[in-house]
Amino acid sequence: MTRPTITGTPDAVPTVALDELLESGDLDLLDRWMDQADVVEIAEELSRLSREQRAVPFRLLRKDRALEVFELLDPSLQQELLEGLRETNVRQLFEEMDPDDRARLTEEMPAKVARRLLAGLSPNERRLTSTLLGYPEDSAGRLMSPEVASLRAGMTARQALDRLRQIGRSAETIYALPVTDDHRRLVGALGLRDLVLADPDTAVGELMDTEVFSARVDADQEEAARLIREADLLALPIVDTEDRLVGIVTFDDAMEVLEEEETEDRARAGGAEPLGRPYMATSVLRIARSRVVWLLFLIVAATLTVNVLQVFAGTLDRVVKLALFIPLIIGTGGNTGAQAATTVTRALAVGEVRFDDLWVVILREARVGLLLGGVLGLLALGPASLYVGSGEIGLVVSLTLITVCTLAAFVGALLPLVARRIGVDPAVMSAPFITTLVDASGLVLYFLIARAVLGV
Amino acid sequence: MTRPTITGTPDAVPTVALDELLESGDLDLLDRWMDQADVVEIAEELSRLSREQRAVPFRLLRKDRALEVFELLDPSLQQELLEGLRETNVRQLFEEMDPDDRARLTEEMPAKVARRLLAGLSPNERRLTSTLLGYPEDSAGRLMSPEVASLRAGMTARQALDRLRQIGRSAETIYALPVTDDHRRLVGALGLRDLVLADPDTAVGELMDTEVFSARVDADQEEAARLIREADLLALPIVDTEDRLVGIVTFDDAMEVLEEEETEDRARAGGAEPLGRPYMATSVLRIARSRVVWLLFLIVAATLTVNVLQVFAGTLDRVVKLALFIPLIIGTGGNTGAQAATTVTRALAVGEVRFDDLWVVILREARVGLLLGGVLGLLALGPASLYVGSGEIGLVVSLTLITVCTLAAFVGALLPLVARRIGVDPAVMSAPFITTLVDASGLVLYFLIARAVLGV
Numbered sequence: 001m002t003r004p005t006i007t008g009t010p011d012a013v014p015t016v017a018l019d020e021l022l023e024s025g026d027l028d029l030l031d032r033w034m035d036q037a038d039v040v041e042i043a044e045e046l047s048r049l050s051r052e053q054r055a056v057p058f059r060l061l062r063k064d065r066a067l068e069v070f071e072l073l074d075p076s077l078q079q080e081l082l083e084g085l086r087e088t089n090v091r092q093l094f095e096e097m098d099p100d101d102r103a104r105l106t107e108e109m110p111a112k113v114a115r116r117l118l119a120g121l122s123p124n125e126r127r128l129t130s131t132l133l134g135y136p137e138d139s140a141g142r143l144m145s146p147e148v149a150s151l152r153a154g155m156t157a158r159q160a161l162d163r164l165r166q167i168g169r170s171a172e173t174i175y176a177l178p179v180t181d182d183h184r185r186l187v188g189a190l191g192l193r194d195l196v197l198a199d200p201d202t203a204v205g206e207l208m209d210t211e212v213f214s215a216r217v218d219a220d221q222e223e224a225a226r227l228i229r230e231a232d233l234l235a236l237p238i239v240d241t242e243d244r245l246v247g248i249v250t251f252d253d254a255m256e257v258l259e260e261e262e263t264e265d266r267a268r269a270g271g272a273e274p275l276g277r278p279y280m281a282t283s284v285l286r287i288a289r290s291r292v293v294w295l296l297f298l299i300v301a302a303t304l305t306v307n308v309l310q311v312f313a314g315t316l317d318r319v320v321k322l323a324l325f326i327p328l329i330i331g332t333g334g335n336t337g338a339q340a341a342t343t344v345t346r347a348l349a350v351g352e353v354r355f356d357d358l359w360v361v362i363l364r365e366a367r368v369g370l371l372l373g374g375v376l377g378l379l380a381l382g383p384a385s386l387y388v389g390s391g392e393i394g395l396v397v398s399l400t401l402i403t404v405c406t407l408a409a410f411v412g413a414l415l416p417l418v419a420r421r422i423g424v425d426p427a428v429m430s431a432p433f434i435t436t437l438v439d440a441s442g443l444v445l446y447f448l449i450a451r452a453v454l455g456v
Numbered sequence: 457m458t459r460p461t462i463t464g465t466p467d468a469v470p471t472v473a474l475d476e477l478l479e480s481g482d483l484d485l486l487d488r489w490m491d492q493a494d495v496v497e498i499a500e501e502l503s504r505l506s507r508e509q510r511a512v513p514f515r516l517l518r519k520d521r522a523l524e525v526f527e528l529l530d531p532s533l534q535q536e537l538l539e540g541l542r543e544t545n546v547r548q549l550f551e552e553m554d555p556d557d558r559a560r561l562t563e564e565m566p567a568k569v570a571r572r573l574l575a576g577l578s579p580n581e582r583r584l585t586s587t588l589l590g591y592p593e594d595s596a597g598r599l600m601s602p603e604v605a606s607l608r609a610g611m612t613a614r615q616a617l618d619r620l621r622q623i624g625r626s627a628e629t630i631y632a633l634p635v636t637d638d639h640r641r642l643v644g645a646l647g648l649r650d651l652v653l654a655d656p657d658t659a660v661g662e663l664m665d666t667e668v669f670s671a672r673v674d675a676d677q678e679e680a681a682r683l684i685r686e687a688d689l690l691a692l693p694i695v696d697t698e699d700r701l702v703g704i705v706t707f708d709d710a711m712e713v714l715e716e717e718e719t720e721d722r723a724r725a726g727g728a729e730p731l732g733r734p735y736m737a738t739s740v741l742r743i744a745r746s747r748v749v750w751l752l753f754l755i756v757a758a759t760l761t762v763n764v765l766q767v768f769a770g771t772l773d774r775v776v777k778l779a780l781f782i783p784l785i786i787g788t789g790g791n792t793g794a795q796a797a798t799t800v801t802r803a804l805a806v807g808e809v810r811f812d813d814l815w816v817v818i819l820r821e822a823r824v825g826l827l828l829g830g831v832l833g834l835l836a837l838g839p840a841s842l843y844v845g846s847g848e849i850g851l852v853v854s855l856t857l858i859t860v861c862t863l864a865a866f867v868g869a870l871l872p873l874v875a876r877r878i879g880v881d882p883a884v885m886s887a888p889f890i891t892t893l894v895d896a897s898g899l900v901l902y903f904l905i906a907r908a909v910l911g912v
Contacts, residue, residue, distance in 0.1 A: 017810075017812065038667065038669075038687075039687075040683075040686050040687045044686075044807060047808060048808065048809075048813075072686075161652060164652055164653065165652070165653055168649065168652065168653045169653060173649075174649050174652065174653075175631055175648070175649065175690075192631070192648055192649070192652065193624065193629075193630050193631065193648070196617060196620055196621070196624065196630065196648065196652065197620065197621055197624045197625060197630075211494065213494075227496075229711060229715075230496050230500075230528075231494075231495075231496045232708040234631075234690075251707065252688040255685060255711070259685075262718065263802065263806075266722075266725075266798060266802050267798065267799070267802070269722075269725065269726070269798065269887075270725075270794050270795050270797065270798020270799065270887060271791050271794055271795050271798070272795045272798065272799065275799070278803075278808045279799065279800075279802075279803035279808045279809055280803075280808055280809060280813065280816075284820055284823045284824050284827070285827070287799070287820070287824050288824045288827040288828055291792075291795045291824070291828060292828055292831055294791075294795070295788065295791060295792065295795075295828055295832060296831075296832070296835070298787070298788070298791050299784065299787075299788050299832055299836070302783065302784040302787045302788065303784065303839075305783035305784055305787070306780050306781060306783075306784055306843065309779060309780045309782075309783070310780060310843075313776065313780070316776055316779055317776055320769065320772055320773050320776065320779075323765060323772055323776075323779045323782070324762050324765045324766055324769070325762060326765075326779070326782055326783060327758065327761035327762075327765070327782060327783070327786055327895050327899065328755065328758040328759065328761055328762055330783055330787075331754070331755075331758045331761070331786075331891070331892055331895060332751065332754070332755050332758065334790075334888075334891070335727050335750075335751060335754050335888045335891075335892075336747075336751065338726050338727055338887065338888055339726050339727050339728045339747045339750070339751075339888075341726065342722060342723065342725065342726020342727070342728065343723070343726065343728065343731070343735065343743070344735075346719065346722050346723070346735075347734075347735035347736075350719075351500060352503060352504065352734045352735045352736055353504075353735055353736060354473075356473065357504075357736065360736075364740055364743070367740045368740050368743050368744045368747070371740070371741070371744040372744055372747060372748055372751055375748060375752075376751060376752070376755055379752070380755070383759075387762065387766075431725075431726060431794065431887050431888075432790075432791045432794055432795075432887075435787065435790070435791075435891070436787055436791075439783050439787060440783075443783065
């Protein structure tokens with residue numbers, strides 16, 4: 001075995017997958033593996049197992065490691081694991097989670113189970129979790145931790161460090177330290193780095209940055225997360241409507257939100273609903289369900305193409321050779337449209353493009369489409385003419401490629417922008433949707449051009 | 457105007473886009489905006505401008521803010537900005553950047569310019585940058601910062617904090633503190649949080665975590681970044697082949713790598729090469745260039761469909777009605793394949809699926825495809841038969857949908873897995889590629905089933 005270039009533990013861990021270990025039935029080796037592998041690896045392996053397989057290795061974990069692994073799992077898997085554990089273990093795990101992670105898990109549970117578990121929490125933990133659950137879904141309030149360590153502007157750096165030593169253990173983070181006035185209103189922020197590096201007698205008020213980023217409890221989770229990533233923040237203070245500090249969102253929770261959003265966008269861009277759980281832990285039926293509505297919708301849209309061809313059945317009857325190029329033309333149109341849609345959807349998602357840019361963007365894309373269609377049309381002219389032995393049909397194919405590519409790029413750019421405007425996720429408008437739409441109009445163009453050129 | 461829920465500065469900033477401000481020619485307002493907007497916003501607005509527009513507002517920035525904004529820009533834009541600035545300003549910006557950002561910018565520059573700028577650096581900064589440039593492209597060594605603040609196990613917490621006060625200012629981060637032995641070998645790590653919260657007389661050796669994640673200088677950048685995200689690390693120590701600490705990668709640099717990779721995957725999933733720069737700052741010609749090779753390749757693949765139809769031209773001549781359903785059938789096959797490919801590509805990218813799972817995955821997807829095809833085929837039977845007034849053609853369409861969906865899901869799952877195995881980016885194998893491949897085989901199935909059922 002070559003030495004791994006990325007390593008979590010200095011000792012060699014048996015490089016066997018957990019599912020193989022389970023099948024082998026070698027409990028000694030399993031126990032050793034669970035003891036030596038790092039928590040990230042264990043969480044990853046557990047995510048690949050079926051629901052039944054998952055319970056045994058999890059119960060083999062030492063108590064402290066079990067919590068760490070549990071926190072790394074997807075909420076859907078956390079819930080399934082809980083169902084397989086004894087009540088006392090469940091209560092313990094639940095009590096020891098961070099309030100924000102607990103709130104997210106609670107959303108996944110049947111309401112009855114959630115209520116019972118919440119009732120079992122210590123009063124303080126219950127209060128923290130209930131506060132979070134009081135904010136609207138997908139708001140920054142749900143994502144934040146209310147356990148925020150804050151400073152006062154009047155403290156010296158030394159006093160601030162002493163205070164942190166007292167209150168810091170229970171805080172979600174002490175790397176980013178919001179500074180408040182006497183009414184708990186946010187007036188600045190200070191990184192732990194600057195506090196540690198400062199002369200101990202300097203006042204926090206002098207050290208702090210007064211141009212501080214913050215988000216309101218009711219702000220959109222994803223926007224808050226994006227701000228954290230774009231401004232490279234370690235954490236973002238969350239304030240209420242009166243600017244009073246109520247919590248903090250850390251970068252790792254923000255990354256999770258963005259990754260989830262990314263996964264959803266990707267799934268929709270591929271024409272399916274997001275699974276919302278790890279692939280290997282999802283049943284065939286659930287996967288099929290995530291896709292069937294999309295397929296049904298797309299096939300209904302595709303009946304448009306049947307109708308279009310029916311209208312031109314006369315033309316087709318007389319020049320059957322036109323049928324040979326139908327898949328090629330609609331395929332190319334679909335691909336050009338998908339390219340434009342993917343680019344614009346991405347640019348919208350990362351904020352490079354806004355709805356105000358509508359005209360600029362669709363005109364650019366139409367020009368890109370014209371350019372691409374021109375190149376393809378020119379290249380196709382010769383081979384198409386030779387293949388069917390008719391320069392006229394070659395010309396029809398060539399002209400159709402030029403117009404279809406221009407139209408497809410235009411539509412591909414337009415739809416995500418319109419979707420964003422009317423409040424629909426632009427990812428919904430991408431590749432498969434646009435391909436299906438462009439198919440029908442491509443066929444119409446093809447037969448209109450054929451009629452004009454061939455006079456049939 | 458409603459109060460924004462996410463805010464960077466307490467004062468109201470004119471909510472005008474920078475490009476409109478530039479067009480209006482109101483230099484006073486422009487100056488005020490540049491002064492009040494936060495650096496993230498300024499960097500975002502600059503990314504939307506054309507190359508010519510960008511130079512003026514950038515020069516209006518105060519010196520300290522100019523550097524902050526500059527560091528937030530994409531390396532391709534950084535380079536263009538430098539070209540428009542006076543030599544002294546360029547030298548100053550270049551000198552003040554972090555060594556790792558400087559190394560990345562250097563890659564974008566013409567070699568001659570890069571050499572001249574590097575020669576102008578102070579000896580220390582030049583040494584740091586040259587070290588980074590000595591590591592292979594896309595290695596963790598290129599990404600890391602050599603300015604790492606490390607501790608010794610024998611120090612007390614107080615001594616460690618004192619040391620940080622001396623050396624911490626120039627370090628890339630002091631939030632994650634690698635601990636080394638007398639030979640600079642990595643033996644543990646300590647978060648600044650634990651150091652600050654600890655009793656000042658405790659030894660670092662007692663506080664530190666000895667199960668520490670690390671990566672070798674020659675490890676893949678993306679793998680290192682993924683580890684940082686998955687294990688929620690603030691930073692990852694980088695070691696040489698003898699385990700000696702040589703640098704550190706922070707989470708914000710890791711996020712940049714992952715975002716770039718994500719952008720590339722998305723672009724390829726949409727059938728285009730990544731632009732590598734913000735959309736609005738990219739010319740039409742460059743966008744067209746990023747797509748044309750893909751389109752050409754796909755259109756050449758699509759000629760397969762022309763050939764298939766040519767082979768079945770006799771059948772088509774006798775039953776022209778079969779042509780009506782060609783776009784619908786290949787469209788549905790393509791969509792089913794795209795769904796499978798997107799799911800598997802994503803699962804591979806986040807590590808939920810590995811090549812070893814090949815059989816499990818493709819059999820699952822084939823079952824998903826059969827299920828989906830069954831539903832669609834059953835639903836299509838009636839309408840298709842009625843529409844063309846022939847139950848036999850309805851049956852052909854129905855049977856073809858079942859087989860095409862199964863095949864498409866199978867191929868859609870297989871290709872990304874094979875791509876990963878042979879070292880090709882699985883994103884290359886997604887939607888447009890698979891759609892085009894499935895088109896031809898869908899047609900063959902359609903006509904074979906038609907021949908069998910209709911006996912033509």
